[in-house]
Amino acid sequence: MHAVILAGGKGVRLRPYTTALPKPLVPIGDQHAILEIVLRQLATAGFTSCTLAIGHLGEIIRAYVGDGSQWGLTIDYATEDSPLGTMGPLLTMRERLPEEFLVMNGDILTDLDYADVLRHHRASGAPLTIATYARTVKIDFGVLTTDDSKVVGFTEKPNLDYRVSMGVYGVSRATLDSYPAGLPLGFDELVLDLLHAQNPPQAYEFGGYWLDIGRPDDYDRANAEFTSRKSLLLKGA
Secondary structure (H helix, E strand, O other), rough: OEEEEEEOOHHHHHHHOOOOOOOOEEEOOEEEEHHHHHHHHHHHHOEEEEEEEOOHHHHHHHHHHHHHHOOOEEEEEEEOOOOOOHHHHHHHHHHOOEEEEEEEEEOEEOOHHHHHHHHHHHHOOOOOOEEEEEEEEOOOEEEEEEEOOOEEEEEEEEEEEEEEEEEEEEEEHHHHHOOOOOOOOHHHHHHHHHHHHHOOEEEEOOOOOEEEOOOOHHHHHHHHHHHHHHHOOOOOO
């Protein structure tokens, strides 16, 4: 099994932590970088190879990870000379990717079974599989429903329940065939194109532990919770 880890972003929302370090290398706990945790999880799940899409401070990532042998992985690299969006980096490496593969952000902390996501993707025949997570947002206002300037409904401070993308995807190489290499391609654009073509993605619903470490408060929470969850996140550690 093969995974592509997207590790080329500047991590603007996580400054000042990312001023000198790429976001996937910020430390979690006393011993591990986020990216190291992800790589160890992939190896434990049975993945044997991985491509790191790097850009901002990419040489630091390359120096840290090397060829991946320390985790039992074979790792190669794809370098972004300019930002290509979430899916754009895949287009530049399309010819060396297998028929189905996993794509994920390099800055998430989760006990998701990555191999199971890829198995479900292969079995579904869908062009894209999106790992999803349930979120609830409490609206701090009374919400009005209006029609022709008349209030026809009212809900006091409702909860909004929805599912979000976890930043983990099963991808079929054929899904990328119509897009030219070297141009940006966002996850949003790809999903909208698939919906327009009536070829919808598959959802992989997950209810375990997940943190998208994109903001300082998320990062602080990850560090606060890591010790108590280490055995869950790094099985056998």
